[in-house]
Amino acid sequence: MDKEKTSFFKKSLLALSAGVLLFSFTSCQNKPKEMDKSEQKVRLITLDPGHFHAALLQKSMYEEIDSVVHVYAPDGSELENHMKLVDSYNTRSESPTSWKHEIYKGPDYLEKMFSEKAGNVVIISGNNKSKSSYISRSIDSGLNVLADKPLAIDQEGFKSLEKAFAVSKDKKVLLYDIMTERFNIYYILQRALSQDTAFFGQLEKGTPDNPAVMQESVHHFYKNVSGKPLVRPAWFFDVEQEGRGLVDITTHMVDLIQWTSFPDVTLDYKTDVKMISAKEWPTSLSLEQFQRSTQKDVFPDYLTKYVKNGTLNVMSNGEMNYTLKNVHARVGIKWNYEAPEGTGDTHYAKMRGTKANILIKQGKEQNYKPVVYLEILKSASEKELQSAIARLQSKFPGVSVIKTGNLWELAIPDKYKVPHEEHFAEVVKNYLGYLKTGELPAWEIPNMLAKYYTTTQAAEKAKSK
Template sequence: MFKCKAALLILAAFLFQNCDSPSESMDEAKEKAPIQIVTLDPGHFHAGLIHKSMYPEVDSTIHVYAPEGEELRDYLNRIAGYNEREEDPTAWNIEVYTGDDFLQEMIKEKAGNVMVVAGKNDRKIDYILSALENGMNVYADKPLVINPAGFQKLKRAFEIAEEKNLLFYDIMTERFEISTILQRELSMIPEVFGTLEQGTLEDPAITKESVHHFFKYVSGAPLVRPEWFFDTEVEGSGLVDVTTHLVDLVQWESFPGEALDTSDVTMLQAELLPTSLNYEQYQLVTGKTPSFSEGETLDVLANGEMNYTLKGVHAKVSVKWAYQAPEGTADTHYSIMRGTKANLIIRQGEEENYKPILYVKLLENQETALQKAINEDLQSAYPGISLTKLDNGEFRVEVPDSYSVGHEAHFAQVTENYLKFFKAGKMPDWEVPNMIVKYYTTTQAYEKAQ
């Protein structure tokens, strides 16, 4: 095991050395900022993305507890890149503890009051329970759980958080995508949207579909994924990972500000399908020699689709994974909300230059109401948005480039939201029940697919 305290412990060759610099006492740190982050076992690059920005409320020292290895090295190098960039560099200080007892040491030292965890999903809920039981708030990457057994632990975790008055929250970046925000806003204007349809199994009232790729670039560099990412017993299957975001958006848009219950969910259909990686593809995306032979493939159950009802409203959620996007293309997203007066459609294809764009298809002659909503009602919150009428009769919602900050920047937005909750000492009343319903939905889909 190893422990070192200094201003910065990010070395190109990852050579840990003993340091003589005295550490700042916890009392001194708390006087500077009310929030001290502890990062546990950062196995996913999302753990680093949280620190792409700095926050006045957060102490600049990050206490990291993790096993030695490539995942920790990647995390430290990512933060080093943020600290060393020319434009708006961060100034994070890192204190690292490595060893097989990293979890026990985190609990013993209690060097911070908020644990951040993003990594192996099969053990994440156990990390969360340990932190909560020992009085630490939790800010966790999705998914919190990947199967029904994990869901039972999750319910207990929320009970502990309530008993100890702790803030336990998952990172829902997609709520900060402007096209989704405006889809939600317009759905709440009856003069434009009417009310949400009930839909049917064949024609759901709300649909969320996304296509992702194993090989991609993050912060300008090729993303090397850990081997466990392709083990669905550790990462989770296509019904419980990215679908977490889409199920969250179904709830957030269909029943805004409303607390839901697991009894509101009826899972109708769910299926899992594989994406196959050949020898060369696996080697490129992991940087490792595959355990299977050339000419063979690894079939990853990464693709999932679920059809369910939420308070009687039919919803469809599907996620597909390919190895790599064709040149000139990218990840895509499609969504539709069907109202009695209009359909609100998000497309992210070639015509949109692979940026999510919101379209409005009016079903009645309410163009005046739509113009008023965009040009008057929503201008104070989203200045600069406008409408373009297309030849097919649909309206495209035009959004200034300043709103399109990208997926990585959404992590800072979610974190700022969490910090607001932290300072207020509470979250909206609907957040916790709806997190429970969200993971009930994904794990019910997983069980249905079996």
């Protein structure tokens, strides 16, 4: 081979090699970075845990979640109570958890959290006055958020939430609230039967005096959680920090009305929700009751404006009447100090169809345990009821009905009756699935906005009176 051909061959070989290298480099650049196992884990950050729901999220372990949880909070009793509850899960005799904690406590806890970014999911469950800011800053920082209800307690908070959802879309992170009641078997069965049009017919439109959908609940300030008396923070009794009664527990009830009445339907709060009326009234607590609930000796200064003749008046009770897609709905909440012996929080729910009604009662007749009742109207028959139960059994084997006076009672096997505290693990598993796919169902964000628009509008209407 002469020199000219040799030179040409060398140049061609060099060019080919360079091309292969360039192609390999470009391919590596375009290929998504493979995450190592530690990066694939969900790493939790617990921010300022002032409510026991933050601890309940750690009552179970999850394969997808790193066992090390980073906690950022001001020093004080709220952090201590949170850690005691989580530690009780670590040290229990049956199925103990194995959480480890890296705790930073101090006045600059918030700035420290955002500077370190030790995790990728922030748990927010505490003082609701701070919640809007916590959520917004976490989303702005590119962190996913799983937050306890309510995500907003007033109209300003609602506007902040709306903006946070818009930013979360740009940042490609997920903001979600903890709706445990969707995993309650009684509401699951109510939802399923209300969608069986052969039995239930169509959802009635109702009227303000006779709504088509109702949710009522009675809760208690003093109660047991995980077998021990719950110590509430003093700010829980301040509506400016906790929120008025119409924006707290009502979040669950408004959510259930949306979830059962319009499954997987995208709601638009601007056109689908119309607040008709709302009212509120206080629960009165003695200093002794306050001390027992909070372990505080005196009412703090910020509560004195609610104190009259030595009695603390908490604006915790309320009722709202509204329409959702032209269906009349009513939500009522009542707070007592303590439940009678052997009882607890109670719920009542009703859905009225053109052929049947579905009720959930939890009063003295039911031994304070939830019971689902079916009421057949004149336009329906027992045969249609039995056919509906047969269809229900394909998904929930063992469910049956028993005639009780003019009503039919659903007999539900115990295996479906999961205690309330266990629903938190189901919420977490659901959220982990959304994190894996990188998105929420299309209807979830619009419906969260519709939910918080409803509650904050009710509070505003009641307060204006």
